[in-house]
Amino acid sequence: MSENQRTIRRKTTFHTRFFFRKYPAFPYILKWLCISIIIGALAGTASAGFLTSLEWATNFRENHLWLIALLPAAGFLIGLLYHHFGKDVEAGNNLLISNIHDPKEIIPFKMAPFVYLGTIVTHLFGGSAGREGTALQMAGAIADQLSKPFKLDKEERKTLLIAAVAAGFGSVFGTPLAGAVFGLEVFLIGRIRYNAIFPAFASAVFANLVTSLWNVKHTHYHIDLVPKLEFLPVLYSVLAGIIFGICAASFSRILHWMGSVLKSNIKYPPLRPVIGGIIIAVAVFVMGTTRYIGLGIPVILESFEKQLPFYDFALKMIFTIVTLSAGFKGGEVTPLFFIGATLGSALSLFIPLPFGLLAGMGFVAVFAGATNTPLACMLMGIELFGTESGVYIAIACVVSYLLSGHNSIYTKQRIGEAKNRRYESDRDRSVSDL
Secondary structure, eight states: OOHHHHHHHHHHHHHHHHHHHHOTTHHHHHHHHHHHHHHHHHHHHHHHHHHHHHHHHHHHHHHOGGGGGGHHHHHHHHHHHHHHHOGGGTTTHHHHHHHHHSOOSOOOTTHHHHHHHHHHHHHHTTOOOOSHHHHHHHHHHHHHTTTTTTTOOHHHHHHHHHHHHHHHHHHHHTOHHHHHHHHHHSSEETOOOGGGHHHHHHHHHHHHHHHHHTTOOOOOOOOOOOOOOOHHHHHHHHHHHHHHHHHHHHHHHHHHHHHHHHHHHOOSTTHHHHHHHHHHHHHHHHHTOOTTSSOOHHHHHHHTTSOOOTHHHHHHHHHHHHHHHTTOOSOSHHHHHHHHHHHHHHHTTTSOSOHHHHHHHHHHHHHHHHHTOHHHHHHHHHHHHOGGGHHHHHHHHHHHHHHTTTOOSOTTOEESSOSSGGGGGGTTOBGGGO
16 A cells, blocks of 8 residues: 555544534434335335235125125134244234334334235124324334344334334324334333434334335325314314323223233134124124214214214224124224214214314324324324314314323233323333232
8 A cells, every 4th residue: 555545544534523522413314214214115115015915805895795704704813823933023013112112123014924924814704993103013023123134232122113103003004103202212112212313203204205105095084174273173182082092091901901802712813803703793784884984984984974872982993892802804094083073073963163173183092092192193183184284183182182081902001100190100101010
């Protein structure tokens, strides 16, 4: 090496060190930008494939209703799959949350194909379930495989899983801002992990872009009328928020209670979805409608267009609790959207607010109360319904969050900050311990 080359090398090294001393965040940003692009590409592609498959399964079932009679047999196959090959991934979203709190072994990749197959089968044969659980688990299982190639330590793995949750949520619903905040606040009630804010937002945005590049369309909602912000509409919003919070807490409690009842009375796990499948199939054929199975997107859209009866939300709650507590796969969030939107629409019978606005408020507020993620739900409401209804959405979400107590559909959530002094003794405990 010549003297001139050595001089150039010394200058380059000096400038590089000076740059990193002046901008110490740059290596962190560069590293997590690369990881976030990979997470976004993988999670967005997985969500696109899943949503396409889910649409096909839904349409095929609606055109071949005899498939619903096979729901018990389908449930037995799902139960066998997880009982013999998937016990280590059966915890689903709670496994992701546990690993964010205390990362241990790499999440098995098989979680992704298992939950994908389980969810498609559940919807194909008429279960009442959602899609967010599947998207989160696929994203988490896929992303965690990057831990070894990137030599991530324990703290960095926490960030990786938060980013994966954000990517899965943001891409499956088309709400990247809500997805990012959901990933940051879902695992710890009352606190946000700010050192993961860049990977969470970057992963959610990239994942949503990739899903859009696959030409997958998301459902669009519209609130026709939003009243002027005045004292009475605000008061009515608080009242609605109280009802949404009670509904959210009830859903979480009954879901866990039903699950424990089935586990204590049916010792062989594959038989639980058989019993649940029989109940759902018989109910569908007796009632003569598929209104309360699957995602229920048409009914959600209907809740924004007219006032719905009170029994819609109650029946969807029953169908969903039976489906999920029995061991079928999917998620709780889209059913919660259905429950909240139809309940809100029905509340317009005695709460003098437009049924469309109440449906939108319930859509996100019941979700906020059941998952303890009020900030994510506020952003989701704004992303889905526009800024005009933002204040009403926020009021409903905050009140529902406060009124739901420390109940949650995710039993591994921990309490970082109690919601009020009454719950101070619950701090740092898991929801399942309460």
